[in-house]
Amino acid sequence: MNSYKGVLKENLWDNNPVFVQILGICSTLAVTNNLTNTFIMTLSVVFVAGLTNFTVASIKHLIPGKVRMIIQTLIISFFVIIVDLLLRAFLPAVSKSLGPYVGLIITNCIIMGRAEAFAQSNKPLISLWDGITTGIGYMWILMAIAFIRELLGFGSLFGIQVMPEGFQTWTIMIMAPSAFFILGGAIWIINNIKLSKESSK
Amino acid sequence: MAPDINPLVLLFASIFTSNILLANFLGMCSFISISKDMDSANGLGMSVTAVLTITTAINWVVYKFILIPFDLLYLRFIVFIIIIAATVQVLEMVIDRFSPSLYMALGIFLPLITVNCAILGVALFMEIRGYSFIQSIIFALGSGLGWWLAIVSLAAIQKKVLKAPVPEGLKGAGITLITIGFMAMAFIGFSGMLIVQ
Numbered sequence: 001m002n003s004y005k006g007v008l009k010e011n012l013w014d015n016n017p018v019f020v021q022i023l024g025i026c027s028t029l030a031v032t033n034n035l036t037n038t039f040i041m042t043l044s045v046v047f048v049a050g051l052t053n054f055t056v057a058s059i060k061h062l063i064p065g066k067v068r069m070i071i072q073t074l075i076i077s078f079f080v081i082i083v084d085l086l087l088r089a090f091l092p093a094v095s096k097s098l099g100p101y102v103g104l105i106i107t108n109c110i111i112m113g114r115a116e117a118f119a120q121s122n123k124p125l126i127s128l129w130d131g132i133t134t135g136i137g138y139m140w141i142l143m144a145i146a147f148i149r150e151l152l153g154f155g156s157l158f159g160i161q162v163m164p165e166g167f168q169t170w171t172i173m174i175m176a177p178s179a180f181f182i183l184g185g186a187i188w189i190i191n192n193i194k195l196s197k198e199s200s201k
Numbered sequence: 202m203a204p205d206i207n208p209l210v211l212l213f214a215s216i217f218t219s220n221i222l223l224a225n226f227l228g229m230c231s232f233i234s235i236s237k238d239m240d241s242a243n244g245l246g247m248s249v250t251a252v253l254t255i256t257t258a259i260n261w262v263v264y265k266f267i268l269i270p271f272d273l274l275y276l277r278f279i280v281f282i283i284i285i286a287a288t289v290q291v292l293e294m295v296i297d298r299f300s301p302s303l304y305m306a307l308g309i310f311l312p313l314i315t316v317n318c319a320i321l322g323v324a325l326f327m328e329i330r331g332y333s334f335i336q337s338i339i340f341a342l343g344s345g346l347g348w349w350l351a352i353v354s355l356a357a358i359q360k361k362v363l364k365a366p367v368p369e370g371l372k373g374a375g376i377t378l379i380t381i382g383f384m385a386m387a388f389i390g391f392s393g394m395l396i397v398q
Contacts, residue, residue: 022233022374026318029226070286077279085275100325103278107318109230175389176224180382184375191370 004129011133017110018141019187024110028142029179031101035158038146039139040087040094041101046135048079049111053131056119072115073106080105110134145182149173204330208339215343221319222351223385228319232352233377241310242356246349248310250342253320256288257341260324261334281324286315319348354384 017023028045031037055075056063063071084102087095095102105111114134119127150156153173155163172178221227231245260281268277293311297304314320323344327337358380367376 019374023230026227026229026322029229073282073286074279077282081275081278084278099329100322103281103325104227104318104322106278106282107316107321109316112316176226177382177385177389179226180378180385184371184378184382187375187378188368188371191375195370 004126007126007130008133011130011137012140013137016137016141017113017134018138018183019190023113024108024138025142025183026104026108028101028108028138029145029183030176031098032142032146032179033149033153033174034097035143035146035150037094037098038142040091041098041105042135042139042142044080044083044087044102045105045108045111045138046132047083048076048105049114049135050128050131051079052076052111052115053119054124054128056115057122057124057127060120068116068120069112072112076111076115077106110138141186145179145186148182149178153178204332204336206336208335211336211339212343215340216347216350217388217391220347220351220385220388221322221344222348223381223388225322227322228317228348231313231317232348232355233374237356237359239353239356239360242352243349245310245313246345246352248314249317249319250345250349252285252289252292252311252314253323253341253345253348254338255292256285256320257323257327257337258334259284259288261327261332261337264328265334277328278321281321285320285324289315319344351384351388355381358384 011017014020018025024045028038028041031041052072052075056072080103083105084095087098087102111131114131118130122130147157150158150173151162152170155161155167155169170178215221219225222229222232228249263280263284264277268274268280273280289311293304296311323341327340332340355377359377362376362380371379
């Protein structure tokens with residue numbers, strides 16, 4: 001069950017954090033009108049989720065059960081601070097436009113959820129893998145949303161104009177409601193695929 | 202340094218036009234899982250408003266008088282989250298001691314609030330926008346009320362949606378997200394009236 005390949009499939013599709021568990025969208029949905037920002041944000045989540053899982057799995061015998069949650073939160077904050085400082089140093093423009101959302105990775109339920117559900121009962125290396133794949137499962141769906149929003153909202157991809165000159169941009173795609181509509185629609189499509197698979201069995 | 206904003210405008214903006222949940226997507230996790238039941242939605246909304254206002258006030262003081270003078274800004278994430286966790290803990294004990302009936306109503310929600318992104322989000326927004334003490338409190342109160350209003354409205358809408366003929370694949374999370382999308386459009390519709398930020 002806990003093979004590397006099994007974990008990968010589980011986190012990318014069967015038990016994807018975004019469209020199956022609806023977790024952790026708070027900190028990233030807000031930046032999905034821009035592909036570059038979404039990519040940096042979700043990459044940070046991959047980094048923090050992987051290393052948090054690894055750390056928690058490595059020191060789980062040393063943590064008393066009662067203060068487990070607060071220690072996990074501190075471990076997560078530690079890695080988020082590293083990400084924040086790195087972004088400020090190397091990508092100041094991105095760091096500025098992400099604003100408070102980098103810090104909000106701390107309260108991203110996915111990371112603590114995985115630390116609690118997986119890292120507490122597994123070995124460090126596979127926990128690291130679980131954190132990374134959960135992050136990637138989170139990344140691909142949000143990148144897909146950002147792709148649609150940036151393409152229709154600004155007519156560009158990663159800031160490069162791709163739509164023809166006279167393209168009428170969709171203002172709604174830049175605003176918040178479109179993120180809800182697209183995510184709701186994506187969940188609908190994915191559920192339909194799953195349902196049709198089940199009925200064909 | 203604090204931006205010059207009319208307090209009433211700030212309150213209105215944080216409840217409606219830049220609603221912490223519908224425009225900034227904060228506090229989604231507990232929002233989606235709790236919004237099925239009216240009473241819990243109400244209890245959670247009330248707790249979030251109270252905790253948000255109290256922690257923002259404490260966070261502002263700590264930020265201004267400890268983090269800035271000692272040049273410890275890089276520690277702010279850890280400091281904010283510890284203050285939030287500690288405040289929630291203390292609040293839980295105080296309510297338990299003085300008002301058991303209120304504790305029965307709110308008790309189960311308080312621990313959930315520590316990991317509610319809206320609380321940390323408001324603290325970080327307050328820091329980035331450089332609000333004064335009074336502005337921070339108004340902003341926190343408005344955000345809390347806005348969150349409360351949104352979760353209660355969603356719980357009320359969900360009751361109707363449950364009876365509606367929703368396509369199989371869209372049931373559950375899908376239709377909830379689309380409903381939230383429409384709510385967000387309605388809230389943001391006020392934004393022509395005032396511009397903050």
